[in-house]
Amino acid sequence: MPTPLNVEQVEAESAFAVVSGAPDDVAKSLGTATRRIGGGVALSMRDDPTNFWTKALGFTEPLTEDVIAEVCDFYREQGVSRAVLQLAPSVLPVEWDEIRAKQGITAGTTWVKLAHGGGPVPAVDTSLRVDAVDAEHAEEWSAVRLTGFGMPLDGFRELFVATLAHPGVTAYGAWDGDRLVAGASLFTHCGAAEFAGASTLPEHRDRGAQSALLARRIADATAAGRTVLSAEAVKPAEGERNPSLENMRxxxxxxxxDRVNWVWTP
Structure with a gap:
């Protein structure tokens, strides 16, 4: 039996599935490329207006100067204007400051890396109905997720729909009556599960959608025997809040x- 992926690896494989699974026309229009480097993955989306998908992550061993150089060379080859290196503190080499100065890497925002041990979760108070999303609602689910994230629909709607063809991906939605108002996904692979984001339409927020989607996915991942449950959230600035992080906790x-988003520019 394969060893379960750890939280960094399953997050990386989830993102890799999205970018590598882009339909040919979408891959061409967005300029996507992927490469496995040094035990992690490097994803590139040259024409991504969100600046979200061009990133390298999933490294679990201390990085060397050569691996960092290979990652940066990959992004130079792809002609991107920036890339984010999402690196757990444990993989940063002792000479990290010297390496990043040489490569043009600076500190950006900070995310919080979280894990769940599985099992029962507190009851969630919501009037919304949560269930898995079938193929009939795939495009609507994709549009809801993108709108909730503030991302454009053009190209990305097809990108998200295509992820549902991956055997490890399950889509979930929250309905207000017959209207889909929130969406999320769960990526499972090698004994692990990645909670790959959830978003709610602005006019339907503060009704428990995210918590209900979290609870359903925790229950399903636990029932499927997943032993590593991974998630991320933006770390709020001093004196500010992140409701998504609070819901997860x-x-x-x-x-x-805490994991810094290290920003590379050519």
Whole structure:
């Protein structure tokens, strides 16, 4: 039996599935490329207006100067204007400051990496109905997720729909009556599960959609025998809040560490 992926690896494989699974026309229009480097993955989307998908992640061993150089060379080859290196603190080499100065890498925002041990979760109070999303609602689900994230629909709607063809991806939605108002996905692979984001239409927020989607996915991942449950959230600035992070903590996710988004520019 394969060893379960850890939280960094399953997040990386989830993102890799999205970018590598882009339909040919979408891959061409967005300029996508992927490469496995040094135990992690490097994803590139040259024409991404969101600046979200061009990133390298999933590294689990201390990085060397050669691996960092290979990652940066990949992005130079792809002609991107920036890339994000999402690196757990444990993989940063002792000479990290010297390496990043040489490559043009600076500190950006910080995310919080979380994990859940599985099992029962607190009851969620919501009038919304949560269920898995079937193929009939795939385009609507994709549009809801993108709108909730503030991302454009053009090209990305097809990109998200295509992810549902991956055997490890399950889509979930929250309905207000007959209207789909929130969406999320769960990526499972090698004993692990990645909670790959959830978003709600602005006019339907503060009704428990995210918590309900979290609870359903925790229950399904646990029932499927997943032993590693991984999630991420933006770390709020001093004196500010991140309701998504608070929802995760309330439902049993525990903070593992803060992870800086290191920004590379050519």
């Amino acid at each position: 309330r439902l049993g996710f525990e903070v593992l560490y």
